[in-house]
Amino acid sequence: MSRARPRAKDRVDDHRARRELPPAIHYLNAEYGIWSWLFTRDHKRIALLYLFSITCFFALGGLFAVAIRLELATPAGDLVSSDVYNRLFTMHGIVMIFFFLIPSIPATLGNFLIPMMVGARDLAFPKLNLLSWYLFNIGGLLMLWTVLHGGVDTGWTFYTPFSTRYATTYVTEAALGIFISGFSSILTGLNFIVTIHRMRAPGLTWGRLPLFVWSHYATSLVIVLGTPVVAITLLLVAAERVFRIGIFDPAIGGDPVLFQHMFWFYSHPAVYIMVLPSMGVVSEIVATFAHKPVFGYRVVAVASLAIALLGFLVWGHHMFVSGQSALAALAFSLLSMMVAVPSAIKVFNWTATLYRGSIAWDTPLLYAMGFIGLFTMGGLTGVMVATLGIDIHVHDTYFVVAHFHYIMVGGALMGFLGGLHYWWPKITGRLYPRFWSRLSALIVFVGFNITFLPQFVLGYQGMPRRYHAYPAEMQVLNVMSSAGATILGLGYVIPLIYLLWSMRYGERASDNPWGSAGFEWATSSPPPTENFHETPVIDRGPYGYPHSEGVPGGLDALPGEQESGSLGLGGAPPGFGPGGAGGVSGV
Amino acid sequence: MSAGPTGVLSPPPEASDIAPRVDSLFGFTLVYSVFFTLLIAGLLFAFGLKYRRGRQTGEVARSRRASAWLEIVWSVVPLGIMLITYGWGARVYLDMARPPAGADEYFVVARQWMWKVQHPEGPREINELHVPVGRAIKLTMTSEDVIHSFYVPAFRMKMDVLPNRTTTEWFRAKKPGVYHLFCAEYCGTNHSAMIGRVVVMEPLDYERWLSGGGAEQKPVDRGEAAFLLQPWVRDMPQARHGRARAILTGLFRAGRCSSRRAGRWWRTTPMCGESILLPAAKVVKGYSAIMPPTRGASPGRTCCSSSPREVDGTGRREGR
Numbered sequence: 001m002s003r004a005r006p007r008a009k010d011r012v013d014d015h016r017a018r019r020e021l022p023p024a025i026h027y028l029n030a031e032y033g034i035w036s037w038l039f040t041r042d043h044k045r046i047a048l049l050y051l052f053s054i055t056c057f058f059a060l061g062g063l064f065a066v067a068i069r070l071e072l073a074t075p076a077g078d079l080v081s082s083d084v085y086n087r088l089f090t091m092h093g094i095v096m097i098f099f100f101l102i103p104s105i106p107a108t109l110g111n112f113l114i115p116m117m118v119g120a121r122d123l124a125f126p127k128l129n130l131l132s133w134y135l136f137n138i139g140g141l142l143m144l145w146t147v148l149h150g151g152v153d154t155g156w157t158f159y160t161p162f163s164t165r166y167a168t169t170y171v172t173e174a175a176l177g178i179f180i181s182g183f184s185s186i187l188t189g190l191n192f193i194v195t196i197h198r199m200r201a202p203g204l205t206w207g208r209l210p211l212f213v214w215s216h217y218a219t220s221l222v223i224v225l226g227t228p229v230v231a232i233t234l235l236l237v238a239a240e241r242v243f244r245i246g247i248f249d250p251a252i253g254g255d256p257v258l259f260q261h262m263f264w265f266y267s268h269p270a271v272y273i274m275v276l277p278s279m280g281v282v283s284e285i286v287a288t289f290a291h292k293p294v295f296g297y298r299v300v301a302v303a304s305l306a307i308a309l310l311g312f313l314v315w316g317h318h319m320f321v322s323g324q325s326a327l328a329a330l331a332f333s334l335l336s337m338m339v340a341v342p343s344a345i346k347v348f349n350w351t352a353t354l355y356r357g358s359i360a361w362d363t364p365l366l367y368a369m370g371f372i373g374l375f376t377m378g379g380l381t382g383v384m385v386a387t388l389g390i391d392i393h394v395h396d397t398y399f400v401v402a403h404f405h406y407i408m409v410g411g412a413l414m415g416f417l418g419g420l421h422y423w424w425p426k427i428t429g430r431l432y433p434r435f436w437s438r439l440s441a442l443i444v445f446v447g448f449n450i451t452f453l454p455q456f457v458l459g460y461q462g463m464p465r466r467y468h469a470y471p472a473e474m475q476v477l478n479v480m481s482s483a484g485a486t487i488l489g490l491g492y493v494i495p496l497i498y499l500l501w502s503m504r505y506g507e508r509a510s511d512n513p514w515g516s517a518g519f520e521w522a523t524s525s526p527p528p529t530e531n532f533h534e535t536p537v538i539d540r541g542p543y544g545y546p547h548s549e550g551v552p553g554g555l556d557a558l559p560g561e562q563e564s565g566s567l568g569l570g571g572a573p574p575g576f577g578p579g580g581a582g583g584v585s586g587v
Numbered sequence: 588m589s590a591g592p593t594g595v596l597s598p599p600p601e602a603s604d605i606a607p608r609v610d611s612l613f614g615f616t617l618v619y620s621v622f623f624t625l626l627i628a629g630l631l632f633a634f635g636l637k638y639r640r641g642r643q644t645g646e647v648a649r650s651r652r653a654s655a656w657l658e659i660v661w662s663v664v665p666l667g668i669m670l671i672t673y674g675w676g677a678r679v680y681l682d683m684a685r686p687p688a689g690a691d692e693y694f695v696v697a698r699q700w701m702w703k704v705q706h707p708e709g710p711r712e713i714n715e716l717h718v719p720v721g722r723a724i725k726l727t728m729t730s731e732d733v734i735h736s737f738y739v740p741a742f743r744m745k746m747d748v749l750p751n752r753t754t755t756e757w758f759r760a761k762k763p764g765v766y767h768l769f770c771a772e773y774c775g776t777n778h779s780a781m782i783g784r785v786v787v788m789e790p791l792d793y794e795r796w797l798s799g800g801g802a803e804q805k806p807v808d809r810g811e812a813a814f815l816l817q818p819w820v821r822d823m824p825q826a827r828h829g830r831a832r833a834i835l836t837g838l839f840r841a842g843r844c845s846s847r848r849a850g851r852w853w854r855t856t857p858m859c860g861e862s863i864l865l866p867a868a869k870v871v872k873g874y875s876a877i878m879p880p881t882r883g884a885s886p887g888r889t890c891c892s893s894s895p896r897e898v899d900g901t902g903r904r905e906g907r
Binding site: 081157159162165167334338341344347349351354360376381384388391395460461464470474 | 591592593599609619624628631665669670677679683699734736738743744746750769773774776777
């Protein structure tokens, strides 16, 4: 790529600079030893602790997925018994949703970046932040304990009365595990809200917040308002199992559908907890690699809030065939479709951002493009399942399975991987191999589609979800799906290897290797413990690229390389940091 | 049997009045979904290639008015499409949800892991539903334990079956044939075995079936038919020829049971009956005791009053 040459030169200069100066003190080498990590209150270190934890859970959930796809390679339930299979898909769902996807972006990238993006030294409550990691792990260990004792077989949805009366597995323990880790979500969400409200740097108005922060703000609102509801619900499930109080079990006076209302009131917005942060990541990546401000910044920010709000009003679409009234079904169907409007707006805005940009096809952009494509498909099939006439047929089939994997894996996970690749140089101060990272992005995209596209067809043909054995005529597509899962698995293993490798052997990254105008790139890579040596003063939006100001010919000059902008914090883009262009003043 | 879809990519058979309407609605959403997916993918690639770094034209971004106009277009166009889809979907749904007056009422009772059906004329079936073509049929359903869901893909209809209350669904079959019946709501260990078939018959055949063909079937034949429908039996080559005895011959004498006495079971105790009532009493080596005991039945009565040879369907040859 044409961009490689100036960047390589930049890196050489950087190396030379580093050799002359004493080694920089940053958050990674400021302190050493296990206790400096376990008792850290630095949001960046806590983010890495979270990254470690969720990677372990992702690997575990992935192993369950491997077993599921192996079993489904043949129509007969012959690899594992029905009971084992039921536990496999239940644990896959619980681990992936509650212990990977929900904390994935907010607790790692959000934790790391939000203070930097608002120009703060840390989150508002650093100790709560550390506590949240411990709570997460306590919940996670409880979940591991249930896995080691045979797991849970209720499905991740814990539908009553099966979960409260008939299941003989460790439902109470699993529910408590989720309950405890729910508090870690709440603490993280609370921390973000307070930080974004109270700790913005001078000059950083709401209209100048990066879209990543906006999307996390919306996410945090959903977390803080929704998580207590699922916590209460699961507590009631545990109470009903242990004390036989009749809340959900009709045999003792309860109502099983009440459980579904309470569960989905959180668990539908939970989808937006997973995908909104991803949208924030994509906004940042698209702006940086198109070298342009995000098209329609305000609209995209408001769309995040609209999605968060509407997300609370659509839970009934999980219950179209549960026996709820036709009137309720009609209302929930309409509201569900309304979510498609802000989602579509976002997709079109990202696409328009690329128009007349200066586009570098680096790995993060590949993931972001993958996100946009897969999220579009997930969203459009979401409209299908929100359509009453269609949903009655495809409800609880593989069509739904495919749809939510397009949103959660194709959307949330692609965004997470894209974000990880985008901010990796900032987090570790190292670059990863370009070839392998691009290749693995491609493998993930291809593998994902081979895995989940056939499941749409299977679902429309009527294959119900959570089936251990299925009719023989559906084998071809299932084998295809299993084969795709193998490719997808490979696509996840490669980044794990080269990212770990790069932490020690990777080329040193400059402070702003992508030439981004984002605030977080204005500090060094890796950043010092206090993020910025001086509190920055901000007088521009987060996407101040020369292009946007109509500077002709300014496209090839990265902000960090521009003479007017090279002052201040380690190659700060214009308008950011002391002494930057545009009349900024240091504090 | 034409129970499921015939081709790898084909939809399930359209065996009810509502099925083609669901398919056209789905086709409509599919068309615009493919269109927008290709549009977005095409634009991403086109912009990505045309404006890739290093070959710049140096033009500036669009003016403010143009962007406001664009934002409105891509908010209103999806909204319009949503509303059309919604209206169409709601029409189809309302016709699905409201059974016509005078529909024949069948009763369905679900339990872990079987479907029990009672016809308005009286006959009862398990894991099967025989219906005549062309009649509106309303199922009134309830569950004895957990939530199940009565799903017939060929009819494009599904409804949860709940304990302690009734739900209904209705259909009008339009094509004779045999179709899949699935439980679509996860209900425990044998969820994926809680399946059966819906047999749609010409009215005359249905009358014949009612008046003896099916309802008055001998227990032996009924047992054999039910056995052949089991998911783990269905795909055996012998099952395709409809011969249960080819599969079962030898099995009952094999006697590799964990119990010491078990070798003599078929002479001393009616193991078949015992296994139905108390399945954990004797368990074949290498298998775990997963069958739930039959509730509410006592040995020597009800289903087990007939001798094991009738129940196992091979009795004609296997008698002691």
